[in-house]
Amino acid sequence: MREVAIVAFGQSDHRRESAEVSEVEMLMPVLHEVLDAVGLRADEIDFTCSGSCDYLAGRAFSFTMALDGVGAWPPISESHVEMDGAWALYEAWTRLLAGEAETALVYSYGKSSPGDLREVLTRQLDPYYVAPLWPDSVSLAALQAQALLDAEDAEDAEDTVVDERALAAVAARSRIAAEDNPHAQVTGSPPPEALLEDPYLVRPLRRHDCPPVGDGAAAVVLAAGDTARRLCRRPAWIRGMDHRMEAHSLGVRDLTRSPSTRLAAERAGAFEAPADLAELHAPFTSQELILRRELGLGEGVRVNPSGGALAANPMMAAGLIRLGEAAAAIHRGAADRALAHATSGPCLQQNLVAVLEGDVL
Amino acid sequence: MTPAPSPEVLQAPLVVEFPFTRSLGPVQSAFLTGLRTRTVLGVRTTDGRVLMPPVEYDPVTADELSDLVEVAPTGTVTTWAWNPAPRRGQPLDTPFAWVLVRLDGADTALLHALDASGPDAVRTGMRVRIRWAGERVGAITDIACFEPYDGAEGGEAVPHSGEFTDPVTGIVAPARLDYTYAPGRAQSRYLKALADHTTRGERCPSCRKVYVPPRGACPTCGVATDEQVEVGPRGTVTTFCIVNIKARNLDIEVPYVYAHIALDGAGLALHGRVGGIPYDQVRMGLRVEPVWSEGSRYPDHYRPTGEPDADYDTYKELL
Numbered sequence: 001m002r003e004v005a006i007v008a009f010g011q012s013d014h015r016r017e018s019a020e021v022s023e024v025e026m027l028m029p030v031l032h033e034v035l036d037a038v039g040l041r042a043d044e045i046d047f048t049c050s051g052s053c054d055y056l057a058g059r060a061f062s063f064t065m066a067l068d069g070v071g072a073w074p075p076i077s078e079s080h081v082e083m084d085g086a087w088a089l090y091e092a093w094t095r096l097l098a099g100e101a102e103t104a105l106v107y108s109y110g111k112s113s114p115g116d117l118r119e120v121l122t123r124q125l126d127p128y129y130v131a132p133l134w135p136d137s138v139s140l141a142a143l144q145a146q147a148l149l150d151a152e153d154a155e156d157a158e159d160t161v162v163d164e165r166a167l168a169a170v171a172a173r174s175r176i177a178a179e180d181n182p183h184a185q186v187t188g189s190p191p192p193e194a195l196l197e198d199p200y201l202v203r204p205l206r207r208h209d210c211p212p213v214g215d216g217a218a219a220v221v222l223a224a225g226d227t228a229r230r231l232c233r234r235p236a237w238i239r240g241m242d243h244r245m246e247a248h249s250l251g252v253r254d255l256t257r258s259p260s261t262r263l264a265a266e267r268a269g270a271f272e273a274p275a276d277l278a279e280l281h282a283p284f285t286s287q288e289l290i291l292r293r294e295l296g297l298g299e300g301v302r303v304n305p306s307g308g309a310l311a312a313n314p315m316m317a318a319g320l321i322r323l324g325e326a327a328a329a330i331h332r333g334a335a336d337r338a339l340a341h342a343t344s345g346p347c348l349q350q351n352l353v354a355v356l357e358g359d360v361l
Numbered sequence: 362m363t364p365a366p367s368p369e370v371l372q373a374p375l376v377v378e379f380p381f382t383r384s385l386g387p388v389q390s391a392f393l394t395g396l397r398t399r400t401v402l403g404v405r406t407t408d409g410r411v412l413m414p415p416v417e418y419d420p421v422t423a424d425e426l427s428d429l430v431e432v433a434p435t436g437t438v439t440t441w442a443w444n445p446a447p448r449r450g451q452p453l454d455t456p457f458a459w460v461l462v463r464l465d466g467a468d469t470a471l472l473h474a475l476d477a478s479g480p481d482a483v484r485t486g487m488r489v490r491i492r493w494a495g496e497r498v499g500a501i502t503d504i505a506c507f508e509p510y511d512g513a514e515g516g517e518a519v520p521h522s523g524e525f526t527d528p529v530t531g532i533v534a535p536a537r538l539d540y541t542y543a544p545g546r547a548q549s550r551y552l553k554a555l556a557d558h559t560t561r562g563e564r565c566p567s568c569r570k571v572y573v574p575p576r577g578a579c580p581t582c583g584v585a586t587d588e589q590v591e592v593g594p595r596g597t598v599t600t601f602c603i604v605n606i607k608a609r610n611l612d613i614e615v616p617y618v619y620a621h622i623a624l625d626g627a628g629l630a631l632h633g634r635v636g637g638i639p640y641d642q643v644r645m646g647l648r649v650e651p652v653w654s655e656g657s658r659y660p661d662h663y664r665p666t667g668e669p670d671a672d673y674d675t676y677k678e679l680l
């Protein structure tokens with residue numbers, strides 16, 4: 001099989017509000033950053049794939065405006081997914097694997113600030129039985145968190161106890177880690193015990209259990225084989241990648257498990273060798289605990305040194321950023337084998353897992 | 362709420378409303394029609410489980426499902442979340458619990474609201490029953506919410522024909538989302554100049570093309586356009602069409618002419634209505650200028666200047 005690697009990654013600073021820039025104005029510096037990193041011009045990229053969502057902007061075909069930023073005229077070979085950019089990366093990866101391109105530019109962006117994100121996200125739900133009730137994204141995550149807390153009460157826990165303090169510990173660890181991430185939106189945290197003194201937002205979730213709402217963009221460059229070696233000192237080779245999803249209805253799922261993550265990880269080869277780093281797209285604290293169990297991540301694995309989605313969760317970009325952060329750690333020699341995970345939809349509805357490796361230097 | 366941005370950034374409210382009309386399959390139709398008559402239907406899978414709410418296809422085996430059963434209006438909470446601040450469109454306007462409820466006789470759970478006095482009155486495993494809406498139309502909202510219940514447990518699911526008189530075959534799902542639209546740097550500059558009756562394009566630093574209106578980037582070079590260039594006010598009709606369909610909410614008599622107009626100095630044409638001339642006399646090359654109405658932020662239309670027509674060679678690249 002053809003070797004394909006992530007050879008460059010860039011992201012914007014993620015902020016609560018960005019009214020002074022349009023989407024393309026927010027995105028363009030990130031595109032230039034990744035192209036400059038590999039010394040390519042936009043017209044030297046074989047394939048471009050993007051991820052975004054019209055419901056965030058409230059405008060149909062809003063992604064066509066962002067395309068101006070890549071120099072799409074005269075027409076380039078281009079595609080778009082109405083999903084997180086991690087799935088755009090998946091599409092680009094298959095193009096490169098098929099030998100149809102040597103290089104690809106993948107980007108995604110989301111501005112949540114124009115609308116009310118908790119309402120906007122209800123529009124992705126089952127339109128017959130669920131969306132008419134307008135259950136917001138935090139409430140759905142809270143149902144999942146409560147199920148997890150109940151499950152640990154009912155059964156003998158495995159090795160760790162899942163209680164509200166364990167959730168707070170995920171929040172504190174993530175946001176303290178984010179102090180080293182200049183792009184993060186929320187950094188630093190009081191200790192878990194202090195967090196538990198805050199009121200509930202939607203019980204059992206407190207504000208610290210939830211991701212910040214914000215605007216941001218990210219981009220990566222993919223390249224195949226020797227092209228990747230030429231463009232990057234230590235390419236982050238994509239050894240495997242797969243995405244799977246759960247049944248549509250929340251009421252038929254066991255919300256405490258994520259079989260789709262486990263299956264995607266198996267198919268991506270995640271269990272063939274231990275990883276030293278994992279970037280998990282867990283917007284809510286409880287979801288990180290679920291993902292850790294499905295991915296079998298032990299104490300030896302660094303999880304989300306970037307701070308993860310609890311530090312910055314730009315819609316449509318936060319999943320791609322997990323792949324980018326994992327790749328960047330390999331580029332700079334801070335990891336040798338990394339897992340990257342992206343999710344989409346309510347309660348970890350759809351999950352993508354990639355395995356990235358660097359050559360031994 | 363979104364914090365207020367710096368004063369030079371334009372913003373405007375934007376409301377998106379879409380009443381989706383959706384047709385129902387046979388299983389969904391029976392389920393929603395059943396709710397209208399306080400009958401709760403599930404569907405039995407080929408391996409014997411009862412899915413409630415029922416779906417047309419088994420999410421595990423993908424089998425087509427049609428074996429309808431009636432389940433009880435009472436059930437058990439399988440998980441919950443306390444919503445202290447109900448939002449627009451949600452089932453109750455006082456604080457409530459979101460719940461997944463497995464109705465007696467069913468193997469899966471339904472998402473809905475539980476009317477309870479407070480979070481301490483809710484727990485996983487508690488018994489609840491449906492509170493029906495007073496007026497029922499064949500929609501999930503025919504269930505007003507759940508309420509605590511301490512009566513007898515319902516029995517096994519029993520077969521049901523799914524036949525009702527006057528079945529519901531579709532739903533109309535209204536949706537409204539409110540946004541605050543912000544056009545960004547380049548378009549804010551353009552719109553602000555336009556309010557002063559000045560048209561400012563932006564020049565690409567790489568290929569030198571002047572974009573009007575500017576969108577912030579040159580789509581050929583992929584770089585920001587940041588040099589402002591005043592263009593017009595006069596321009597040339599490069600191409601046009603004659604509109605014979607009256608637009609809703611638009612007080613313009615048909616037929617009228619809608620044209621591409623290349624303002625002098627612009628690298629591409631913008632579009633606008635041409636007036637002050639019979640519609641059948643508008644032609645390519647016609648020289649026009651904007652007409653501003655009192656207090657308007659943009660030209661109402663363009664009218665002939667009276668100059669000789671522009672030579673084709675001067676605008677052929679701008680068609």
Ligand SMILES: [Zn+2]
Nearest residue numbers: 565568579582
């Ligand atoms: Zn240009």
